[in-house]
Amino acid sequence: MALGLAFLTGLALLGFCLGFASFGNFLLRGLSLELESDTEHLLVSIAAGLTASEILLFLTQFTQHMKAGCWVSVAVLGTLSIVEWRAVLARSLGALLQTVPRTRAATLLWLFIGAVLLVEFLCALAPLTGSDALNYHFAAQRQILSSGFHPVFSNSLSFLCGQHHLLILMGLAFGSERLALGLIFLGGVLTAGSVACLASKWTSNVTAMLFALALLLTPVAFWQITSSGCPDIYMAFLASTAVLVLGRKGLVCTWRQPLLVGFLAGGIAGAKYSGCFIAGALALALIVELRTAAGAFLFSLGSLASGVWPYLRNFLWTGNPVFPFLSGEFLGGPVSPYALANIYANTAASPNRNLTEVLSFAFFAGIRRSGPGLWEFFGPLILILAPLMFLAFRNDRRWRAPLLVWFASSLAISVSSGLPRYILPVFPLALSCGAAGFELPWRRHWIVAKWITAGLLVLTLFISLGGFQVYFRPMLRVAVGLQDKSAYLQERGPEYQIAQAINESLAGRVNDQKTLVFLRHLYYLDIPYVNGDPGTSFELNPDKMRSREDWRAYFAKNNIGYVVRSPEYPRVIAGPLEEMEQTGELTPIARAEVQSFQGKRVDEVRAATPVVILKVKR
Amino acid sequence: MVSFENLLNAKAHPSGEYTSFAQRKAGPERVFVCSGTLSLSRDLVHDVLEMNRADNPPSSKLQQILVSCWAIASFVWYFHRFAPALSPLLHRLLLRAWR
Numbered sequence: 243m244a245l246g247l248a249f250l251t252g253l254a255l256l257g258f259c260l261g262f263a264s265f266g267n268f269l270l271r272g273l274s275l276e277l278e279s280d281t282e283h284l285l286v287s288i289a290a291g292l293t294a295s296e297i298l299l300f301l302t303q304f305t306q307h308m309k310a311g312c313w314v315s316v317a318v319l320g321t322l323s324i325v326e327w328r329a330v331l332a333r334s335l336g337a338l339l340q341t342v343p344r345t346r347a348a349t350l351l352w353l354f355i356g357a358v359l360l361v362e363f364l365c366a367l368a369p370l371t372g373s374d375a376l377n378y379h380f381a382a383q384r385q386i387l388s389s390g391f392h393p394v395f396s397n398s399l400s401f402l403c404g405q406h407h408l409l410i411l412m413g414l415a416f417g418s419e420r421l422a423l424g425l426i427f428l429g430g431v432l433t434a435g436s437v438a439c440l441a442s443k444w445t446s447n448v449t450a451m452l453f454a455l456a457l458l459l460t461p462v463a464f465w466q467i468t469s470s471g472c473p474d475i476y477m478a479f480l481a482s483t484a485v486l487v488l489g490r491k492g493l494v495c496t497w498r499q500p501l502l503v504g505f506l507a508g509g510i511a512g513a514k515y516s517g518c519f520i521a522g523a524l525a526l527a528l529i530v531e532l533r534t535a536a537g538a539f540l541f542s543l544g545s546l547a548s549g550v551w552p553y554l555r556n557f558l559w560t561g562n563p564v565f566p567f568l569s570g571e572f573l574g575g576p577v578s579p580y581a582l583a584n585i586y587a588n589t590a591a592s593p594n595r596n597l598t599e600v601l602s603f604a605f606f607a608g609i610r611r612s613g614p615g616l617w618e619f620f621g622p623l624i625l626i627l628a629p630l631m632f633l634a635f636r637n638d639r640r641w642r643a644p645l646l647v648w649f650a651s652s653l654a655i656s657v658s659s660g661l662p663r664y665i666l667p668v669f670p671l672a673l674s675c676g677a678a679g680f681e682l683p684w685r686r687h688w689i690v691a692k693w694i695t696a697g698l699l700v701l702t703l704f705i706s707l708g709g710f711q712v713y714f715r716p717m718l719r720v721a722v723g724l725q726d727k728s729a730y731l732q733e734r735g736p737e738y739q740i741a742q743a744i745n746e747s748l749a750g751r752v753n754d755q756k757t758l759v760f761l762r763h764l765y766y767l768d769i770p771y772v773n774g775d776p777g778t779s780f781e782l783n784p785d786k787m788r789s790r791e792d793w794r795a796y797f798a799k800n801n802i803g804y805v806v807r808s809p810e811y812p813r814v815i816a817g818p819l820e821e822m823e824q825t826g827e828l829t830p831i832a833r834a835e836v837q838s839f840q841g842k843r844v845d846e847v848r849a850a851t852p853v854v855i856l857k858v859k860r
Numbered sequence: 861m862v863s864f865e866n867l868l869n870a871k872a873h874p875s876g877e878y879t880s881f882a883q884r885k886a887g888p889e890r891v892f893v894c895s896g897t898l899s900l901s902r903d904l905v906h907d908v909l910e911m912n913r914a915d916n917p918p919s920s921k922l923q924q925i926l927v928s929c930w931a932i933a934s935f936v937w938y939f940h941r942f943a944p945a946l947s948p949l950l951h952r953l954l955l956r957a958w959r
Contacts, residue, residue, distance in 0.1 A: 607937075607941065618945075619942060621938075622935050622938035626931045686924075688924040691927050695928075
């Protein structure tokens with residue numbers, strides 16, 4: 243059953259991929275734009291088609307008919323697939339012929355990559371357990387589908403959802419969490435393909451595929467592709483394809499190239515605020531290469547067309563396009579300083595201030611001051627190959643463009659946020675440059691250097707493979723049906739047992755009344771709820787919730803009928819709520835005791851946690 | 861010595877195989893002669909000349925030593941830096957292997 247569903251999901255993903263390729267091919271044909279090889283053309287077509295489809299999906303949200311909008315988008319993709327099938331088929335066959343292995347070693351490498359992809363695909367379909375995904379990547383989309391396209395001020399991070407989140411929305415609109423997760427996995431496959439394509443510009447096919455494998459086994463990447471439930475991997479795909487277009491020779495002085503690069507850059511900027519730095523770096527590279535005002539203008543036009551939508555949404559909702567950032571200082575927006583400080587602490591945690599930190603960050607060796615996490619582990623490959631990359635450097639556009647985008651993006655993100663995983667989108671660019679560095683000792687017949695770098699590459703891949711096999715086992719068990727979904731979630735899902743206890747206690751009791759919860763992981767709640775954690779809600783400003791009267795007014799205004807305490811109320815707002823319990827204004831109606839993670843999930847420490855459901859007395 | 865025909869064949873190859881093709885065809889001297897009446901794209905000639913230059917550096921022994929030392933040192937430094945994050949994982953791996 244589980245494998246059958248996985249097979250069907252795989253077919254659906256293939257269909258979406260062909261749909262995006264057809265849409266993109268249609269657009270590129272309209273622009274009379276050809277890329278150098280079939281593989282490049284196919285990848286850029288998919289990137290352009292994906293970005294255009296997301297615009298379509300975004301616009302349908304404003305109609306408040308999300309499900310119908312998703313069906314319309316699928317119909318458009320289907321129609322274009324019929325129109326473009328010959329061209330896409332020819333390109334696909336051409337791409338396959340270009341990458342077909344010609345030696346036994348290459349065949350083995352291909353087979354190994356296929357096996358890794360298969361395992362990652364199955365893992366990606368495991369039930370959602372990613373913490374941020376349960377908080378907002380998936381939870382916000384689920385809320386949009388159930389309550390409509392409105393601002394959700396009780397989930398402060400919902401405003402950070404970008405265009406690629408629409409893929410999740412589409413999957414959930416079709417009633418399939420698997421499809422939503424599979425679409426994220428598809429982003430990983432496409433990114434690995436773009437690494438191979440970029441690297442093959444200056445290395446052999448085997449080396450290019452080896453570095454694509456390195457991407458698939460890098461902990462940050464396989465976490466993003468499989469269980470994170472976060473669509474950021476598409477930023478990496480779009481950054482690579484934008485560089486492919488920018489690196490294309492022979493299109494100088496045409497209007498198509500900057501327009502298309504801008505269009506793809508907009509897809510990156512529209513994904514996440516930090517994507518603006520990458521889009522800015524692409525703009526810089528374009529200006530350096532083309533040196534025309536018209537080029538810069540067309541780039542801006544293309545990027546605005548594809549990436550303005552989440553900014554426009556936030557502007558319409560709050561008056562601040564980059565809400566909630568800059569809210570207190572320059573722009574408006576209904577923010578609570580407490581939640582805002584929390585967001586800054588999580589997203590702009592440790593900007594790097596000195597050169598050593600910035601350099602180690604740019605070479606993917608940056609760590610947070612609070613302590614390194616595996617989700618920030620890019621591996622030492624780029625650092626090892628750094629000098630070789632610069633020795634291999636050739637002063638032409640195909641080299642300058644990826645290097646400039648990589649370094650300018652890393653520098654900007656390093657000094658603004660300092661979170662290593664935010665430079666994932668430029669990791670494929672670094673890997674493709676690393677591939678060139680890796681081949682240099684072989685070309686120069688440097689016997690010692692070539693065996694040392696090859697040995698370290700193999701060692702790094704083995705270490706990554708070790709981490710991967712620890713990571714994927716539980717996911718694989720549930721994905722192939724060896725473990726029940728509910729048992730898996732009870733074991734691995736953060737706060738899943740609490741959410742289930744709430745669902746069971748309140749099933750059938752709530753009508754239109756909402757439940758106030760203080761959970762971070764909201765996705766598995768099946769009841770109408772409001773997040774009450776002042777750290778992640780703009781509706782609850784602790785400075786304005788000091789008395790029972792304030793809470794009574796809040797309950798009445800938001801139609802809250804139930805409150806869940808598990809295990810305790812957040813400290814900054816606990817006082818009046820505990821008083822209300824003592825005075826009988828909050829009456830316990832159900833209790834349960836469940837197991838829940840304590841501290842970081844990776845530590846795997848669980849403890850008994852009480853869940854108390856209280857009814858609000860009117 | 862590489863003939864024009866071979867250079868043009870190189871164009872027909874996927875660009876990823878460009879280097880290996882040139883190495884195979886050109887041998888250690890790698891002298892590329894561009895003459896005759898066939899038209900050749902400027903990009904292609906530029907690429908071949910760049911490749912020729914990159915493959916024949918004037919001095920490389922010191923570079924090779926430095927590159928090798930850097931590779932080992934950076935590998936060790938990186939894992940030392942990430943040791944706090946990796947040690948629980950390693951512990952779990954060893955535990956699993958033991959069982």
